[in-house]
Amino acid sequence: MANPPSRTPMAGGFLLAVSLLAGTIIGAGRGEASIGFVAGLGVGLVLLVAVWLIDRTRTR
Known part of the structure; x- marks a missing residue:
């Protein structure tokens, strides 16, 4: 079985x-x-929330 690629969250x-x-x-x-x-x-x-939202949409 292949392991899924690890993804590190943006900070x-x-x-x-x-x-x-x-x-x-x-x-x-x-x-x-x-x-x-x-x-x-x-x-x-505002920038922190923007990064969080962008990172959240990347995971889906």
Whole structure:
């Protein structure tokens, strides 16, 4: 019997971490680090969910 090919899931945590850092740095440059952090969190979560949905559709 042939073994099915192993499939590793995609990870979106990197995108979340990068967007948090970028949002904080951009926000600090504008004098509003907290708002930049929250904006980065929002963008990161959207990207994270997008990666999760794409990965979920690939498995089917």
